Amino acid sequence: MEMGGVVRTQVPRAAGSLLSRPLAPVISLVDRRPFETGEFEVDGIRLHYEVHGSGPRVLVLTHGILLDSRMNRRLASDLAERGFRVVLLDLPGHGLSDRPRHASAHRMDSYARHVIALLDELEIDQAAIGGVSLGANVALQAAVLAPERVRALVVEMPVLEWAVPGAALVFLPLLLGVHYAAPVVRQVARLARHLPATGIGALDSFASTLRLEPEEAAAVLHGMLVGPITPTYEQRHAIAAPTLVIGHKIDFIHPFTDADHLTRQLPNARLVEAHSILELRTRPARLTGEISDFLTEAFGSWRPRRSTLSPNDGLARHG
Structure with missing residues (x-):
């Protein structure tokens, strides 16, 4: 319900009481903790973001390809409770941000510029930058683009040359599918718009993928073929920011060798092995603790050199 410009979400109580025992593992993933949202514009593209928590220790997270910021919402809420301010950005073509239908808007280095523009928008001098898969590579590109703005990196399942x-x-096949089976994809998108939100970030994020029009998905996929996918070997060696690399061994899109090689190439990196591709989304306690400890060490007694906006400035509150 909406009161005085503040959007509040009410959780149905029956779900927990009737199904709590058999569905306890699933219900535990439902996250209704409050957060705030905002929008800004870069190059004529409107970008949406969420803010969880407050304070000077800021982590900006971006999502995987064709997904959205909700896949990181549980992590953001957990880190906010540990004293961090976590900002989740929907990249162009994803989530609630604008969805330009030309590939040039979806270059990896353009996404990195949008992350730095978000820091400018929120008047954040320096932040930790992180992400998963596509988001991990965007974080690396941001560290190359503006190293003075990056306090630390948290890269989950990076994608390198191998x-x-x-x-x-x-x-x-996805690209061919959205091109040659566009009517089917369009019908799926139309039906998916009626799916209710579950409160489980990873599941709701996947549902957002189904809602993409074929032209929107094709533009994002084409964009990955335009420009760099990852910083060069020389650029990676020059990234000085302390980095936490998270990889796992059962995934040929994000092979553990990439995470291992990246850790060896970066001057100040450590590697944590996830038990599975879904651990941080389904059993987050262990990895969340690793990330929290890493960020606490990376920020140390650091204080921002310039003031940041109040958490409430220009933001809508949810929850």
Whole structure:
């Protein structure tokens, strides 16, 4: 319900009481903790973001390809409770941000510029930058683009040169599918718009993928073929920011060798092995603790050199 410009979400109580025992593992993933939202514009593209928590220790997270910020919402809420301010950005073509239908809007280095523009919008001098898959590579590009703005990096399942063949095996059929089966994709998108939100970030994020029009999905996929996918070997060696790399061994799109090689190439990196591709989304406690400890160490006694906006400035509150 909406009161005085504040959007509040009410959780149905019956779900927990009637199904709590058999569905306890699923219900535990439902997250209704409050957060705030805002929008800003870069190059004529309107971008949407969420803010969880407050304070000077800021982490900006971006999502995987064709997904949205909700996949990181549980992590953001958990870190906010540990004293961090976590900003989730919907990249162009994803989530509630604008969806330009030309590939040039979806270059990896353009996405990195949008992350830095978000820091400017929120008047944040320096922040930790992170993400998963596509978002991990965007974080690395941001560290190359503006190293003075990056306090630390949290990269989950990065995609380097060795993963390109595996990624092509997945994304080429997707690209052909949205092109040659556009009517089917359009019908799926129409039906998916009626799916209710579950409060489970990863599940709701996947549902957002189903809502994409074929032209929107094609533009994002084409964009990955335009410009750099990852910083060069030399650029990676020059990234000085402390970095937490998260990888796992059962995924040919994000092979563990990429995470291992990246850790060896970066001057100040450590590697954490996830038990599975879904651990941070379904059993988040262990990895959330690793991320929290890493960020606490990275920020240390650091204080921002310039003031940041109040958490409430220009933001709508949810929850």
